[in-house]
Amino acid sequence: MLLLALDTATPAVTVALHDGSDVVASSSQVDARRHGELLLPAVDRVLAEAGLTLGAVTGVVVGVGPGPYTGLRVGLMTADTFGLALGVPVHGLCTLDGLAYAADVPGPFVVATDARRKEVYWARYADSRTRLTEPAVDRPADIADEVRGLPAVGAGALLYPDTFPKVHEPEHVSAAALARLAAERLAAGEELPAPRPLYLRRPDAQVPKNYKVVTPK
Amino acid sequence: MTDMRDEPLVLGIETSCDETGVGVVRGTTLLADAIASSVDEHARFGGVVPEVASRAHLEAMVPTIDRALKEAGVSARDLDGIAVTAGPGLAGALLVGVSAAKAYAYALGKPLYGVNHLASHICVDQLEHGPLPEPTMALLVSGGHSSLLLSTDITSDVRPMGATIDDAAGEAFDKIARVLNLGFPGGPVIDRYAREGDPRAIAFPRGLTGPRDPAYDFSFSGLKTAVARWIEAKRAAGEEVPVRDVSASFQEAVVDVLTRKAVRACKDQGVDHLMIGGGVAANSRLRALAQERCEAAGIRLRVPRPKLCTDNGAMVAALGAEMVSRGRAASDWDLSADSSLPVTDPHVPGGGPTHDHTHAHEAGKENLYT
Numbered sequence: 331m332l333l334l335a336l337d338t339a340t341p342a343v344t345v346a347l348h349d350g351s352d353v354v355a356s357s358s359q360v361d362a363r364r365h366g367e368l369l370l371p372a373v374d375r376v377l378a379e380a381g382l383t384l385g386a387v388t389g390v391v392v393g394v395g396p397g398p399y400t401g402l403r404v405g406l407m408t409a410d411t412f413g414l415a416l417g418v419p420v421h422g423l424c425t426l427d428g429l430a431y432a433a434d435v436p437g438p439f440v441v442a443t444d445a446r447r448k449e450v451y452w453a454r455y456a457d458s459r460t461r462l463t464e465p466a467v468d469r470p471a472d473i474a475d476e477v478r479g480l481p482a483v484g485a486g487a488l489l490y491p492d493t494f495p496k497v498h499e500p501e502h503v504s505a506a507a508l509a510r511l512a513a514e515r516l517a518a519g520e521e522l523p524a525p526r527p528l529y530l531r532r533p534d535a536q537v538p539k540n541y542k543v544v545t546p547k
Numbered sequence: 548m549t550d551m552r553d554e555p556l557v558l559g560i561e562t563s564c565d566e567t568g569v570g571v572v573r574g575t576t577l578l579a580d581a582i583a584s585s586v587d588e589h590a591r592f593g594g595v596v597p598e599v600a601s602r603a604h605l606e607a608m609v610p611t612i613d614r615a616l617k618e619a620g621v622s623a624r625d626l627d628g629i630a631v632t633a634g635p636g637l638a639g640a641l642l643v644g645v646s647a648a649k650a651y652a653y654a655l656g657k658p659l660y661g662v663n664h665l666a667s668h669i670c671v672d673q674l675e676h677g678p679l680p681e682p683t684m685a686l687l688v689s690g691g692h693s694s695l696l697l698s699t700d701i702t703s704d705v706r707p708m709g710a711t712i713d714d715a716a717g718e719a720f721d722k723i724a725r726v727l728n729l730g731f732p733g734g735p736v737i738d739r740y741a742r743e744g745d746p747r748a749i750a751f752p753r754g755l756t757g758p759r760d761p762a763y764d765f766s767f768s769g770l771k772t773a774v775a776r777w778i779e780a781k782r783a784a785g786e787e788v789p790v791r792d793v794s795a796s797f798q799e800a801v802v803d804v805l806t807r808k809a810v811r812a813c814k815d816q817g818v819d820h821l822m823i824g825g826g827v828a829a830n831s832r833l834r835a836l837a838q839e840r841c842e843a844a845g846i847r848l849r850v851p852r853p854k855l856c857t858d859n860g861a862m863v864a865a866l867g868a869e870m871v872s873r874g875r876a877a878s879d880w881d882l883s884a885d886s887s888l889p890v891t892d893p894h895v896p897g898g899g900p901t902h903d904h905t906h907a908h909e910a911g912k913e914n915l916y917t
């Protein structure tokens with residue numbers, strides 16, 4: 331087995347290879363504005379580091395967000411197209427689950443990433459492998475009661491110390507964590523979800539107001 | 548005639564606006580032209596909504612690639628290259644196509660060619676009428692662009708002669724259709740009404756046609772306002788708006804200026820071929836008047852069939868195949884989507900200096916009413 335994992339749902343552009351027993355190569359860069367440019371060279375680099383070619387990959391795992399849309403789609407489109415060209419399955423994993431999996435927190439906690447527009451994408455976890463709530467997008471102040479007293483993980487938590495006073499590592503998701511989580515679930519015989527984007531917001535689009543009169547009244 | 552099997556087999560991907568296009572060509576021969584459009588999802592907004600378009604591209608891409616290969620009857624392994632629209636267009640929409648093309652080319656071990664959307668609109672005519680004459684004058688008119696371009700080699704030399712200084716021609720059609728409550732997109736419906744109207748019924752202004760105006764630039768904003776005012780005056784007076792005559796007279800004003808300037812550019816530059824491309828090239832009156840004026844001026848007119856004039860993947864494949872034929876450098880794996888790629892760059896070769904201007908803005912074709 332050789333899993334290629336990638337995630338572009340957050341400012342991190344992250345790629346990892348997992349051979350069934352552990353991660354054999356990985357790359358993470360944090361640059362919110364260049365996902366499109368950075369991802370393919372990162373895949374190329376990671377494969378070279380492992381001394382492998384893409385043709386050896388038996389499955390693709392991609393973070394499905396939630397995340398800002400333009401960057402999120404880079405990873406999903408890349409994963410989908412690899413799946414098509416290689417004829418291998420493409421699995422989706424929630425990006426927040428990847429952060430939770432890498433979190434070193436003993437008890438229950440919350441994961442929060444930056445959703446911009448003064449909001450966070452977030453979910454609550456019982457432990458690193460058990461999500462308690464559906465991913466959601468909210469203003470931190472509006473969820474203060476639901477996350478009170480819980481340690482938090484993720485760059486979204488760091489932005490809002492009033493709501494998330496206790497923040498743990500990691501700040502960013504890593505494809506290595508996603509790959510380990512996927513490998514663990516696949517080994518347990520679980521079926522992973524399809525790679526469908528978690529946008530959580532409707533497209534920004536206003537139905538235009540009635541046609542504006544151009545002649546002065 | 549060369550053996551067709553020697554000509555490059557190229558798959559092209561186009562996502563600069565609301566059409567997910569995947570085409571396959573062999574040299575100048577069209578093998579497949581698969582399209583998935585999100586136009587219906589935009590209709591209620593009265594214009595293309597970038598985020599809606601981008602989401603639709605992601606959904607449609609893999610099935611559309613599959614369909615194109617099936618239609619062409621070729622295997623992905625046999626491709627000689629993958630071409631993709633690198634710009635100009637909607638930034639987020641372009642990025643979906645560029646991501647797919649890069650992943651596909653990389654996975655198949657094929658060279659990648661990031662190409663210019665406008666040069667592709669010109670090059671597509673090779674699929675219809677054979678190799679482009681050199682030089683070629685091209686009039687490109689759509690909802691996103693209105694330009695006059697001169698090309699001596701479509702892979703390396705495209706010169707802007709003129710362009711709209713405000714609205715694109717297709718945008719003006721959309722806006723007038725909206726004022727007349729005819730829905731979106733406006734081009735086809737105005738064309739239909741205009742056929743039953745009198746193009747001389749109302750004398751609408753011809754923008755930038757004065758003696759001191761730039762010879763090859765266009766302006767449709769003044770015309771748009773004049774038509775809207777005329778309609779409002781009718782409504783204010785409680786009279787019925789003659790939709791057919793307004794459509795015909797408005798359309799005549801647009802195509803009169805477009806064809807007049809295009810023919811003049813050909814004459815001035817000593818070019819005896821004119822090609823017309825872009826969505827507005829499907830307009831029946833534009834085709835008729837261009838034919839008439841070109842004939843009178845001794846210019847050969849080349850207009851591809853309407854399906855090749857609107858955005859599609861075959862045009863991208865056509866330009867990609869030309870890049871392969873002429874040995875142009877492939878793009879690098881860090882190819883980016885460039886929403887404002889200059890028309891003077893027919894493709895984005897690798898190894899060149901990296902440019903670092905921002906790609907975050909969505910230039911040109913934002914929702915017209917927000």
Ligand SMILES: [Zn+2]
Nearest residue numbers: 668689825858
């Ligand atoms: Zn176009």
